[in-house]
Amino acid sequence: MKKHKFYFISFTYWFLLLYIVSALVWWFISLEAQNRQMYFYRYEQLRTDDFQYQDKIAALKDARHRKSLQYIGEGMTFFILIMIGAAYVYRTIRQEIKQADQQQNFMMAITHELKTPIAVSRLNLETMLKRSLNPDQRRKLLENTLSETKRLNTLTSNILTTAQLESGQHTLNAGEVNLSELLGEQLMQFRVRYPNRIFQGEVSPDIWVKGEQLLLELLISNLLENAVKYAPGPDPIYASIATFKGKYALLKFIDLGPGIATSEKNKIFNKFYRAGNESVRKTKGTGLGLYLCKRITQEHGGQIQIMDNQPNGAIFTLQFPILKPKV
Structure with missing residues (x-):
């Protein structure tokens, strides 16, 4: 249906032009x-x-020539204005259609992303209410629900923060942050959330920004979450500062x-961008994570880059100006 609508609009546009x-x-x-x-x-x-x-013949020819030049000038002016307007x-x-598709994909993704944790949490809580479980089983269900x-x-933080940054309503509440400690804490949390995954970290102490x-916590969380989504299960995920x-x-x-x-390296930081068709995508996501990473990095005066890992994989590199070491 979308393709037919797009073809109809394109045909009508080119026909009118x-x-x-x-x-x-x-x-x-x-x-x-x-x-x-x-x-x-x-x-x-x-x-x-x-x-x-x-002399009169020459005057007539001159008048005819000037009229022709006038028509050519007016025609070219109108033609240029028409082509600029048409472009x-x-x-x-095209941007409106693309944005509409992205928003529809986003709505499909966000619906799935919201329903999954709600459904899992509800099932865990109903199981604890209806069944008599031993302490280990209850603890496991509670940990899963907390995760x-x-x-x-x-997910909600990504959506709200994106909305605030886009509207210009967010004022950066800047302070001194121990980025080393923040990365270490996020690695510990991800080891708890994903016990079957391997998270390796190399953290130089006391790096303040x-x-x-x-x-910054949301930034690190999104990058680790992105690695979890796209990296194979048995392979480790590496983070360093x-x-x-x-x-x-x-x-x-x-x-x-x-x-x-x-071809996609320049697109992955665009809002809502996700390669492929959302309805057949296996990996979960909303297309906001990496976009938000770039916005947060820029808000902090930093830079973010994507490079190829060898023999396969991806490397996200970020730079932030540091503060003087704490005494």
Whole structure:
């Protein structure tokens, strides 16, 4: 249905544009024909015995030539304006259609992302209410429920933070943040949330930056979550922090997943962008995580880059200006 609608809009657009250009060409041909007729009509009115006969012919030719130049100038002006307007309209329509598709994909993804943790948490709680469980079983269900609520919290934080940054309503509540400690805490939490995954960390101590702790925590969480989604289960996920050139905090997140195609490296930080069709996608996500990572990094005066890992996988590298070491 979408394709038929897009083809209909495209056909209508190009048909109308062709009609307008054709009308412009016909207008020029008609005016030029009228100019030629007026020239011959005035030429026939001249008398050959008039001593100014040659001067009047030259004047008529000059007037005809100036009229032709006027029509060409006006036609080219209208043509350029029409093409500029047509290009703007076409670009706007394509962007609107693309944005509508992205928003629809986002709604499908967000619906799935919200329903899953809610359904799991509800099932766990109903199981504890209806069945007599031993302490280990209850603890396991509670831990699973807590993990799902954290996932739900991250999801809602992504949506709310994105909305605030987009609207310009978010004011950065900057303070001194121990980025080393923040990364270490996030690695510990992910080891608890994903006990079957391997998280390796290399954390240089006491690297301080100026920023908002909640946003930086969300940034690290999103990058680790992204690695969990796309990296194969048995392979480890690696995260590190160190100083770089004595002026920057250098964060790295490395996975051994399929990597990111070169053609998509410039797109993955776009809002709602997810390669492929949302209805058939196996990995979960909303297309906000990496977009938000870039926005948070920029809000803190940092840089984020994506590189290929060898032999396979991806490396996300981030740089932030550091503060003087704490005494």
